[in-house]
Amino acid sequence: MASGVIAQLKSTGKPDLALVQNQGPRQAAAAVFTSNRAKANPILWSERVILDGTVSAIVLNSGGANCFTGSFGFQTSHATAEAVADALGVSAGDVLVCSTGLIGVGDQEFRDKILTNIPAAAAALSTDGHTAAHAILTTDTVAKTAEFRGEGWSIGAMAKGAGMLAPGLATMLVVVTTDADLGSADLDQALRAATRVSFDRLDSDGCMSTNDQVTLMASGASGIVPDLLTFTEALTAVCLELAHKLQGDAEGATHNINIEVVNAASVRDAEVVGRSVARNNLFKAAIFGNDPNWGRVLAAIGTTDAKFDPYLVDVWMNGVRVCHTGEPDQPRELVDLQPRDVHVLIDLLAGSETATIYTNDLTHDYVHENSAYSS
Amino acid sequence: MASGVIAQLKSTGKPDLALVQNQGPRQAAAAVFTSNRAKANPILWSERVILDGTVSAIVLNSGGANCFTGSFGFQTSHATAEAVADALGVSAGDVLVCSTGLIGVGDQEFRDKILTNIPAAAAALSTDGHTAAHAILTTDTVAKTAEFRGEGWSIGAMAKGAGMLAPGLATMLVVVTTDADLGSADLDQALRAATRVSFDRLDSDGCMSTNDQVTLMASGASGIVPDLLTFTEALTAVCLELAHKLQGDAEGATHNINIEVVNAASVRDAEVVGRSVARNNLFKAAIFGNDPNWGRVLAAIGTTDAKFDPYLVDVWMNGVRVCHTGEPDQPRELVDLQPRDVHVLIDLLAGSETATIYTNDLTHDYVHENSAYSS
Numbered sequence: 001m002a003s004g005v006i007a008q009l010k011s012t013g014k015p016d017l018a019l020v021q022n023q024g025p026r027q028a029a030a031a032v033f034t035s036n037r038a039k040a041n042p043i044l045w046s047e048r049v050i051l052d053g054t055v056s057a058i059v060l061n062s063g064g065a066n067c068f069t070g071s072f073g074f075q076t077s078h079a080t081a082e083a084v085a086d087a088l089g090v091s092a093g094d095v096l097v098c099s100t101g102l103i104g105v106g107d108q109e110f111r112d113k114i115l116t117n118i119p120a121a122a123a124a125l126s127t128d129g130h131t132a133a134h135a136i137l138t139t140d141t142v143a144k145t146a147e148f149r150g151e152g153w154s155i156g157a158m159a160k161g162a163g164m165l166a167p168g169l170a171t172m173l174v175v176v177t178t179d180a181d182l183g184s185a186d187l188d189q190a191l192r193a194a195t196r197v198s199f200d201r202l203d204s205d206g207c208m209s210t211n212d213q214v215t216l217m218a219s220g221a222s223g224i225v226p227d228l229l230t231f232t233e234a235l236t237a238v239c240l241e242l243a244h245k246l247q248g249d250a251e252g253a254t255h256n257i258n259i260e261v262v263n264a265a266s267v268r269d270a271e272v273v274g275r276s277v278a279r280n281n282l283f284k285a286a287i288f289g290n291d292p293n294w295g296r297v298l299a300a301i302g303t304t305d306a307k308f309d310p311y312l313v314d315v316w317m318n319g320v321r322v323c324h325t326g327e328p329d330q331p332r333e334l335v336d337l338q339p340r341d342v343h344v345l346i347d348l349l350a351g352s353e354t355a356t357i358y359t360n361d362l363t364h365d366y367v368h369e370n371s372a373y374s375s
Numbered sequence: 376m377a378s379g380v381i382a383q384l385k386s387t388g389k390p391d392l393a394l395v396q397n398q399g400p401r402q403a404a405a406a407v408f409t410s411n412r413a414k415a416n417p418i419l420w421s422e423r424v425i426l427d428g429t430v431s432a433i434v435l436n437s438g439g440a441n442c443f444t445g446s447f448g449f450q451t452s453h454a455t456a457e458a459v460a461d462a463l464g465v466s467a468g469d470v471l472v473c474s475t476g477l478i479g480v481g482d483q484e485f486r487d488k489i490l491t492n493i494p495a496a497a498a499a500l501s502t503d504g505h506t507a508a509h510a511i512l513t514t515d516t517v518a519k520t521a522e523f524r525g526e527g528w529s530i531g532a533m534a535k536g537a538g539m540l541a542p543g544l545a546t547m548l549v550v551v552t553t554d555a556d557l558g559s560a561d562l563d564q565a566l567r568a569a570t571r572v573s574f575d576r577l578d579s580d581g582c583m584s585t586n587d588q589v590t591l592m593a594s595g596a597s598g599i600v601p602d603l604l605t606f607t608e609a610l611t612a613v614c615l616e617l618a619h620k621l622q623g624d625a626e627g628a629t630h631n632i633n634i635e636v637v638n639a640a641s642v643r644d645a646e647v648v649g650r651s652v653a654r655n656n657l658f659k660a661a662i663f664g665n666d667p668n669w670g671r672v673l674a675a676i677g678t679t680d681a682k683f684d685p686y687l688v689d690v691w692m693n694g695v696r697v698c699h700t701g702e703p704d705q706p707r708e709l710v711d712l713q714p715r716d717v718h719v720l721i722d723l724l725a726g727s728e729t730a731t732i733y734t735n736d737l738t739h740d741y742v743h744e745n746s747a748y749s750s
Contacts, residue, residue: 038677038685068673070686070702103670104703205656208678210670281656281737282745289746295478295585298443302413303583310413311445327445328479362656362746364739370657371664371737 003124004135007117009063009101009110015135017114019121020175021057021088026220029055030188031096032195034212040067041106042097045077046213049096053184055217056090059121060098060136060173061114062160067099067210069106076111083115087122098173098213100138100160133158136173139369140249146241148234153180153222155234159242172199172246174214176238180231181220190232191216198239201271202247202358203278205366214239247358252365255287257342258356265351269306273346274357276300284362287342292335294322297344308348316345378499379510382492384438384476384485390510392489394496395550396432396463401595404430405563406471407570409587415442416481417472420452421588424471428559431465433590434496435473435511435548436489437535442474442585444481451486458490462497473548473588475513475535508533511548514744515624521616523609528555528597530609534617547574547621549589551613555606556595565607566591573614576646577622577733578653589614622733623715627740630662632717633731640726644681648721649732651675659737662717667710669697672719683723691720 001023004015022029031050033043049055059080066073077097085092099106124131133143137160148155161172182190195214216235226234247256259277264270277283280300286293294315302310311326320335322328342361360366376398379390397404406425408418424430434455441448452472460467474481499506508518512535523530536547557565570589591610601609622631634652639645652658655675661668669690677685686701695710697703717736735741 036674036677037679038673065670068670068686068698068701068703070700103668103674104698208674210674210677279654281741285742285745287746288742291746293478295440295443298413299411299478299583299585302411302585304412311443323443323479325445326443328443362742364742366656367660367663367737367739367742370660371662371666 001125001127002129002132003121003126004131005117005121005124007061007113009061009113015131016061016063017117017121018060018132018135019057019084019125020132020177021125022055022177022217022219024219024221026181026218027054027056027094028182028184028187028218029053029216030184030191031213031215032191034209036208036210038067038210040065040099040211041069041073041077042066042099043211043213044074045081046096046098049093054094055096056094057084057088058096058098058175058215058217059084059118062100062136062138064101064105064110065099065103065211066106066110067103069104073106076106079111080114080118083118087119096215098211100136100173100211103210129156129158136160139251142249144242144245144249146238148238150180150226150230150234152224153178153226155238157238157242159246161246172212172214174199174242176216176235178218179220179222180218181223181225182218182231186228187216187218190228190235193232194236194239198236198243201356202243203275243358247360250360251369252363253360254363255340255342255361257287257344257359257361259344259346259359260354260356261346261348262354263351264348264353265307267353267355270353270355271357272304273301273306273348274355276304277344278357278359281362284359287337288361288363290337292317292322292332292337294332297346298323301346306348308350312349314347318343376500376502377504377507378496378501379506380492380496380499382436382488384436384488390506391436391438392492392496393435393507393510394432394459394500395507395552396500397430397552397592397594399594399596401556401593402429402431402469403557403559403562403593404428404591405559405566406588406590407566409584411583411585413442413585415440415474415586416444416448416452417441417474418586418588419449420456421471421473424468429469430471430592431469432459432463433471433473433550433592434459434493437475437511437513439476439480439485440474440478440586441481441485442478444479448481451481454486455489455493458493459497462494471590473586475511475548475586478585504531504533511535514626517624519617519620519624521613523613525601525605525609527599528553528601530613532613532617534621536621547587547589549574549617551589551591551610553593554595554597555593556598556600557593557606561603562591562593565603565610568607569611569614573611573618576731577618578650618733622735625735626744627738628735629738630715630717630736632662632719632734632736634719634721634734635729635731636721636723637729638726639723639728640682642728642730645728645730646732647679648676648681648723649730651679652719653732653734656737659734662712663736663738665712667692667697667707667712669707672721673698676721681723683725687724689722693718
């Protein structure tokens with residue numbers, strides 16, 4: 001059950017407070033959090049709640065990150081959980097809290113607006129997650145949802161995130177629900193496996209958020225216990241779909257750049273190499289200009305400690321091998337960078353592992369969105 | 376002695392080939408090179424030349440990086456040194472080579488243009504370094520020089536660099552000359568001390584070049600042996616002056632941002648914390664928009680492993696304490712970000728070490744310069 005209401009936290013007057021309740025019979029959950037040491041107050045609260053693997057509800061607000069707001073801010077997260085507990089007749093210790101928006105926002109007015117509107121959010125709960133998916137958005141231009149239908153069980157999910165998209169996790173709030181009958185240990189294992197190859201490999205702008213949280217809640221309402229491997233694969237597909245939707249809606253982006261690293265000595269090496277390209281502003285600006293400047297790819301990967309010989313590397317851009325064994329190969333003019341999707345393939349010739357990092361180009365609109373107003 | 380000539384490597388028809396000769400009596404030298412593993416061919420050549428600490432001349436070209444151009448490119452660097460050796464009557468093994476420009480450029484035409492024009496560069500050698508300082512420029516808008524007058528000895532220096540400015544080293548070519556009578560071991564010690572707190576702390580856009588080289592050449596012509604500490608301090612001042620000139624001419628920048636980290640547990644911690652802010656695109660875009668978005672400073676430093684408590688940090692922006700012990704302090708409206716120079720002070724309250732990282736804002740012009748054409 002989900003709902004979204006207007007708490008006037010956003011200046012736009014759009015929905016900004018979302019509630020998702022797990023009506024059971026099981027209330028198992030798992031969550032992963034930002035690896036940023038500067039964690040927002042709702043993260044500090046939620047890290048405690050998830051410890052016992054039981055979650056009755058999750059409440060999410062946009063319009064303020066409640067981060068670096070001190071002990072008052074932590075009390076706000078606590079009070080928010082208490083208000084949800086009162087409205088739903090559950091324990092506050094089983095209520096997760098997520099916030100997103102400007103860091104440093106979380107004063108008395110912010111708290112009052114949330115607490116005042118929780119009863120309305122509780123009253124609006126329904127099986128339609130549409131308004132909730134809108135209420136968690138910040139600079140996103142579209143709501144992002146994904147679902148999977150299994151044999152008698154299903155997964156549904158919503159995500160928000162457009163800026164501060166970088167790993168560990170990308171800047172995002174994600175809520176995944178399932179009626180599969182799985183315990184919190186299984187959920188935790190599945191969630192970590194799924195996020196490792198999806199959200200953790202999304203690196204739109206190299207900036208890591210203070211408020212990231214991906215939550216998986218299972219009700220067991222289907223009465224079906226899926227095979228854990230099957231469930232993990234389904235969950236991974238749902239997370240990848242959402243990651244691609246986040247990539248597609250990244251602030252100001254005109255290209256989705258998928259950096260596939262093959263023949264690496266290890267998965268970690270492949271990730272490190274892919275991420276070094278994803279974080280190279282010169283490369284990202286070149287892609288915005290539809291310029292297949294492969295020298296910037298090589299300059300980026302040369303900064304890593306991954307195992308490979310810089311002079312024995314092949315680079316393809318949208319199917320054209322522009323660099324072969326460290327020397328110019330096909331003419332760069334053959335590369336067509338007009339499509340939104342750009343595929344960079346880096347062959348390290350150093351092993352057999354692979355990873356793909358998902359990023360975006362660096363555009364005028366990215367600069368505009370992040371300079372013209374506080375977000 | 377120095378010169379600069381037109382070799383038609385640049386499409387602009389401006390000087391693009393520079394030569395600097397050390398006429399002795401001493402020909403001591405030291406150099407530091409990019410830490411990028413993807414090293415350009417002139418770097419591979421120069422790393423061998425510097426081993427014995429003797430350098431007679433350095434030849435530098437803009438208009439092509441001669442990087443990722445294979446064994447042909449290495450032979451070009453070698454042939455360039457041979458041509459200089461022939462023209463000056465010195466050993467090719469004592470001639471350093473530097474190149475800057477587009478990666479992947481270094482074909483037969485590139486080689487011919489350089490070799491053909493080296494005699495003219497040798498013939499043009501004079502005590503006026505002005506044309507040489509212009510010949511090494513790429514996207515720079517002004518020539519960059521610095522000098523120091525000691526007691527009977529002096530230091531002169533020129534630098535180029537505007538993009539790919541990041542540490543280890545920043546993307547730059549620098550030639551420093553002195554008539555002090557010092558050996559290569561002393562020069563090496565002084566140069567490493569000076570670059571560690573100047574060029575190594577310049578991080579304009581997080582992108583590390585393949586062609587960086589800082590060279591220090593001593594002729595001993597003054598006959599004076601300065602105290603090494605005095606010389607190192609003078610050299611450091613010259614390097615810092617050039618680093619600030621590079622920062623001031625960075626591609627598209629509208630602000631010079633100096634991130635001073637104080638009370639760190641170690642110098643390394645201070646550098647890591649400062650650099651994490653310098654590389655945060657959201658923070659850099661905010662400064663472009665004159666937005667004192669201090670939350671982005673805290674989100675950036677939270678990604679580091681430096682020793683500090685994220686909830687006990689103070690942040691000043693241009694003299695205004697916007698965050699105190701991890702909570703909002705003075706109103707952000709008090710911060711005036713109109714001046715070109717922006718001072719961010721981060722007090723980690725974790726020790727007594729300090730470091731300042733020099734960076735720039737992320738602007739529309741940066742994106743334009745790096746997307747509108749290959750560079």
